[in-house]
Amino acid sequence: MYDVAVIGTGAAGVSAVLTFKALGLDFLWLGLPALSSKIAAAEQIRNYPGLPFVSGQEMKNVFLRQVEEMGIAITPQTVTGVYPMDGHFGILCGQELYESQTVILCTGVESVKPIPGELEYVGRGVSYCATCDGFLYQGKTIAVECTAKELEHEIGYLAGLAAKVYLVPLYPNPAVAAENVEIIRGMPLAIEGDAKAERVVFRDRTLDVDGVFMLKQAIAPSVLLNGLETAEGHIVIDRQCRTNIPGCFAAGDCTGRPYQYAKAVGEGNVAAHTAAETVKKARSAN
Amino acid sequence: MYDVAVIGTGAAGVSAVLTFKALGLDFLWLGLPALSSKIAAAEQIRNYPGLPFVSGQEMKNVFLRQVEEMGIAITPQTVTGVYPMDGHFGILCGQELYESQTVILCTGVESVKPIPGELEYVGRGVSYCATCDGFLYQGKTIAVECTAKELEHEIGYLAGLAAKVYLVPLYPNPAVAAENVEIIRGMPLAIEGDAKAERVVFRDRTLDVDGVFMLKQAIAPSVLLNGLETAEGHIVIDRQCRTNIPGCFAAGDCTGRPYQYAKAVGEGNVAAHTAAETVKKARSAN
Numbered sequence: 103m104y105d106v107a108v109i110g111t112g113a114a115g116v117s118a119v120l121t122f123k124a125l126g127l128d129f130l131w132l133g134l135p136a137l138s139s140k141i142a143a144a145e146q147i148r149n150y151p152g153l154p155f156v157s158g159q160e161m162k163n164v165f166l167r168q169v170e171e172m173g174i175a176i177t178p179q180t181v182t183g184v185y186p187m188d189g190h191f192g193i194l195c196g197q198e199l200y201e202s203q204t205v206i207l208c209t210g211v212e213s214v215k216p217i218p219g220e221l222e223y224v225g226r227g228v229s230y231c232a233t234c235d236g237f238l239y240q241g242k243t244i245a246v247e248c249t250a251k252e253l254e255h256e257i258g259y260l261a262g263l264a265a266k267v268y269l270v271p272l273y274p275n276p277a278v279a280a281e282n283v284e285i286i287r288g289m290p291l292a293i294e295g296d297a298k299a300e301r302v303v304f305r306d307r308t309l310d311v312d313g314v315f316m317l318k319q320a321i322a323p324s325v326l327l328n329g330l331e332t333a334e335g336h337i338v339i340d341r342q343c344r345t346n347i348p349g350c351f352a353a354g355d356c357t358g359r360p361y362q363y364a365k366a367v368g369e370g371n372v373a374a375h376t377a378a379e380t381v382k383k384a385r386s387a388n
Numbered sequence: 389m390y391d392v393a394v395i396g397t398g399a400a401g402v403s404a405v406l407t408f409k410a411l412g413l414d415f416l417w418l419g420l421p422a423l424s425s426k427i428a429a430a431e432q433i434r435n436y437p438g439l440p441f442v443s444g445q446e447m448k449n450v451f452l453r454q455v456e457e458m459g460i461a462i463t464p465q466t467v468t469g470v471y472p473m474d475g476h477f478g479i480l481c482g483q484e485l486y487e488s489q490t491v492i493l494c495t496g497v498e499s500v501k502p503i504p505g506e507l508e509y510v511g512r513g514v515s516y517c518a519t520c521d522g523f524l525y526q527g528k529t530i531a532v533e534c535t536a537k538e539l540e541h542e543i544g545y546l547a548g549l550a551a552k553v554y555l556v557p558l559y560p561n562p563a564v565a566a567e568n569v570e571i572i573r574g575m576p577l578a579i580e581g582d583a584k585a586e587r588v589v590f591r592d593r594t595l596d597v598d599g600v601f602m603l604k605q606a607i608a609p610s611v612l613l614n615g616l617e618t619a620e621g622h623i624v625i626d627r628q629c630r631t632n633i634p635g636c637f638a639a640g641d642c643t644g645r646p647y648q649y650a651k652a653v654g655e656g657n658v659a660a661h662t663a664a665e666t667v668k669k670a671r672s673a674n
Contacts, residue, residue, distance in 0.1 A: 113437065116437045117435070117437050117650050120434065120435035120436075120437060121435040121648075121650075123434070123435070124434045124435040148406065148409070148410045148458070149403070149406035149407040149409070149410040149657070150406075150438065151399065151402045151403050151406060151451055151454065151653050151656075152436065152438040152439045152447065152450055152451065152454070153438045153439075154450075154453070154454040154457055154458070155457070161438065164438055164440075165437055165438065167440070168437065168438070168440040171440055171441070172434070172440070339627070340627075341625070341626075341627060341644075358627075359661075360657065360658060360661040362407075362657050362658075362661070364403050364407075364653050364654050364656070364657035365654050365657045365658050366654070367436075367437050367650050367653060367654055368650050368651050368652070368653055368654010368655055368657070368658070369654055370437075370650070371435070371646065371648050371650035371651045371654070372646060372648075372651050372654075375645075375646040375648070
């Protein structure tokens with residue numbers, strides 16, 4: 103069992119793992135292997151102390167080199183659920199289960215809000231994870247909403263399983279080379295069905311489907327961890343970055359505005375220190 | 389009148405002014421002109437994202453170059469008091485008064501705790517500011533406790549005014565070349581007197597004085613701003629870095645542990661955004 107699992111490879115996650123490494127804790131770092139693509143999004147960053155007039159891409163490269171130099175590895179997994187157990191956490195990544203004593207959520211914010219029906223049908227026809235649930239749709243018809251080009255490889259995986267894929271790309275120039283993929287323009291407005299998701303509604307049409315995949319960079323935190331207190335889509339934390347669930351901390355954009363590198367880095371540091379203290383206390387109690 | 393005054397030139401102050409510059413606000417930055425010497429204190433920093441394996445001195449140099457490149461100037465003043473006025477603040481630096489709509493306190497923590505009598509006699513024989521109060525002690529006998537080598541030049545100033553200076557240096561190798569300065573070894577235990585400070589008590593002796601100067605890098609926040617809520621010597625803030633006094637924010641070590649560069653930088657950023665919002669709201673109300 104790990105001391106701590108850090109979920110997310112944005113600026114807050116980077117700050118947290120650097121601190122754990124310095125403190126000598128045994129940690130697991132889950133997320134996109136080349137760091138969150140959001141780090142690279144900014145054209146120019148003018149207010150991050152230490153990196154003057156840097157582009158987001160340059161900052162990302164500096165961060166990536168720094169974690170490599172520190173010998174820190176990213177476990178390239180998409181977390182599909184976090185489960186509080188007796189004094190520790192189970193972290194499910196598709197079929198894979200990891201265990202850690204504490205968890206830091208650095209999951210960012212998804213600018214694409216859940217649509218009506220989405221959260222209601224999670225696990226009943228709506229999935230956030232291609233590799234976890236794809237096998238359920240062999241030979242079936244599915245809709246796939248994809249929010250970022252970095253997630254495009256998951257569409258290829260799904261197209262290899264499903265008979266028919268309606269792809270709804272929310273980014274320019276999608277490039278998926280599979281004959282059974284039909285690109286749908288427009289924003290999905292709602293997911294409908296009876297016992298399970300059966301239809302995706304657009305302004306000008308409705309698609310009949312067996313399932314819907316929503317490929318996002320950040321899953322809504324309350325979906326990830328049942329019972330997690332949120333307010334207006336953000337995880338509620340105190341000044342020590344504690345959430346309402348003991349042993350679970352949060353840092354970065356997922357805890358609210360300002361959406362800033364410096365703020366994320368600061369909270370990642372604080373969350374790491376609070377988690378380290380929690381681990382230390384538990385050790386001395388045993 | 390300035391939009392905001394940032395008090396302190398440590399990591400939190402650097403982060404705040406970079407953000408104000410980016411946001412286009414009219415700000416005043418008060419503190420040591422070569423940045424707080426505490427930035428340079430760390431031998432090696434291993435967990436600050438963006439600056440791998442950097443020494444404190446290197447970090448200080450990077451920060452200093454960055455603020456210079458952004459065209460940001462430091463006003464080299466020691467703040468002796470912050471006074472909430474009708475909708476804005478008066479900031480007293482010795483004889484000089486500045487005015488700003490909002491204030492961010494980035495004053496750090498002083499590792500040397502106040503001794504008995506110190507806070508009681510502030511303004512009645514105890515002073516934190518050589519240039520402000522030195523003239524009161526022309527031809528008199530004073531004790532000067534100095535906590536850091538960076539403040540040594542103030543001793544020279546006082547020695548030019550007073551007849552006799554008992555210097556209590558709390559750092560190694562003091563270098564003050566003045567005949568009327570006598571170096572006293574040991575820690576002062578208390579300041580005593582009747583209506584005003586008259587004696588400094590040590591374990592092995594008691595010095596009779598007309599006044600006592602306590603030269604510190606950070607004045608206790610509750611001395612700086614009367615009525616400011618503190619807990620265990622730290623300024624109490626919420627997650628938006630608001631103190632209990634409207635328009636007054638705080639960031640960095642002065643708000644509590646962990647005493648980390650990343651945490652200070654994060655809070656400086658958040659405080660700057662909250663202050664900017666406050667200024668914007670006041671503007672649109674007028």
